[in-house]
Amino acid sequence: MATLNRTLPPLAALVAFEAVARHLSVTKAAGELCLTQAAVSRKTRALEDDLGVRLFQRLHRGLRLTPEGERLQAAVSASLGRIAETADQLRQRGRSAQVTVATSVAFATYWLMPRIPNFRAAHPDIELRITAFDPYVDPVREGVDAAIRYGGGDWPGLETTRLFADEIFPVCSPAYLRAHPGLTSLDALAEHTLLHLDVSYQDWVDWGEWFRAQGRAAPGHRSGLLFNTYTLLIQAAVAGQGVALGWRHLVQDFLEAGQLVRPIAPTMQPRGAYHLVHPAGTALAPETQTFVDWVLDEAAPEPDGA
Structure with a gap:
């Protein structure tokens, strides 16, 4: 049996052919591949010479696939698509899952950051990207995975889970x-x-x-x-x-820690509460769900006697 190296046409020629066949245009294929039109034309003609068949009918106003070209396009498109999909999956497995979290500077500094070592110890495979803003950002517009914000909890386009009120x-x-x-x-x-x-x-x-x-x-x-x-x-x-x-x-x-004290007893219960939010209508990625579950556990009140 012949080796693939001896029977397969050059990969660059197959990629160029697939782009030209999909667009039926050398100009559009060249733009997509960031090549010159002449370079794309050379690759497709070299592929035809290698196979010994015409793959395109070159018309006055464009291109048309020959029956041999249609047969090759079906095989090449399916194969390159599977290769690209598999490569993307391997890249995803090769890099750490990342969760982008937004909150206020104060909440990030005084509540979230002291707890991050616990999260990292429990989930070393998840990379947290914490962005702090004052005032709060719109998670949908800014493309963050989850956010912690203070307020009434009624924010259009966001799913909210109440964490705790404050004093x-x-x-x-x-x-x-x-x-x-x-x-x-x-x-x-x-x-x-x-x-x-x-x-x-x-x-x-x-x-x-x-x-x-x-x-x-x-x-x-x-x-x-x-x-x-x-x-x-x-x-x-x-x-x-x-x-x-x-x-x-x-x-x-x-x-x-004794760095601050309460000089007098009077206190105030504000109207709002802290909420964990994320864009509504979309399923959370597994790593984001892991972070959400962890925050809910951290925010849960301690049992009596703890």
């Missing part, structure tokens, strides 16, 4: 509290250096709204420091520069 309360560093022992009431709080987030996000709670939730008028002047990211604001609080509004799921690690 908002004043926080400061232990050093700041030691230096200001009179910080024991709402009235006293209003006179202290308040750290503000200088943004206009629809769902963000500022000091004015927080004081109104306590039945108090907002401080008459906006004293304190302004920041354009929550991460900077919290770092300022840790550094003893004033009092910040702490969102419990974002500052819990600081409280447990």
Whole structure:
């Protein structure tokens, strides 16, 4: 039996023939293959010479496949298609599955990132690509696989799963509290250096709204420091520069580590909640479903006594 190397025409000629046969145009085939028309013509004529048959009828206004050309096109198209499909499957297996996740800078920094080592240990074959934006991005428009965002949960084009609500309360560093022992009431709080987030996000709670939730008028002047990211604001609080509004799921690690404390007890339950979202109407890839299931487990409340 003859070897394939001796009986098969050159692969480049077969690829050129398949493109010309599909388009019935040397010009279109050359554009698709990024070759000159002359190069494509040479390859197809060389293939005809090798086989000893005409594959095309060259008409005044185009090309037409001969019966031999139609027979070869059926075989070549099917074979090259199977080769391309198999090669693509092997490439996919050869690279790590990737999941692109979007969320806010603060949530990525203070809730998600501390938990990522656990995910990587459990799923070393999945590569996470985390993109952080303020304000939130549209997962459909940006092409992300899943996102974690705060709000009411009614977002067109997205399937949502509620993770948890949050709680908002004043926080400061232990050093700041030691230096200001009179910080024991709402009235006293209003006179202290308040750290503000200088943004206009629809769902963000500022000091004015927080004081109104306590039945108090907002401080008459906006004293304190302004920041354009929550991460900077919290770092300022840790550094003893004033009092910040702490969102419990974002500052819990600081409280447990003793870097922040709650100087007074009043708190606020905001209207929104954190949600895990992904584009509606499309099945999740296995690696994305794995990430979604992991987030839901991480967000689940701990059982009593844990």
